[in-house]
Amino acid sequence: QVQLVESGGGLVQTGGSLRLSCAASGRTFSMYAMAWFRQAPGKEREFVSGINWIGSATRYADSAKGRFTISRDNAKNTVYLQMSSLKAEDTALYYCSARRGDMSDLSSEYAYWGQGTQVTVSS
16 A cells, blocks of 8 residues: 655746655555656646656656656655646646556556645746
8 A cells, every 4th residue: 555645736937847746655665656647627637757666767748848857766755746847738736646567657557646736837
């Protein structure tokens, strides 16, 4: 079992930056691939970025490439999403998720989810 708690969301102006954090419980955090998804009002949940168990491989949605960076610190049981050059279309509820095995960009393959942290980008 893994419990996930996101933090770091907030209100930021267009072009600004935020760093999201996801703290995980459990002693086996390093065995899980992690990912960030987001969901805007009236839209489906979409993949943003993923990272493998050791942090040696990452994946990004096209919308995040060049602007977002995912990382993890297994000693702190935490995964991060550094977001820069934020746009109004990045406004969404951001979720952290975990799965055993390889990372995936499919939300259905993640067994564990946090409650989400709201990111609002104002123009």
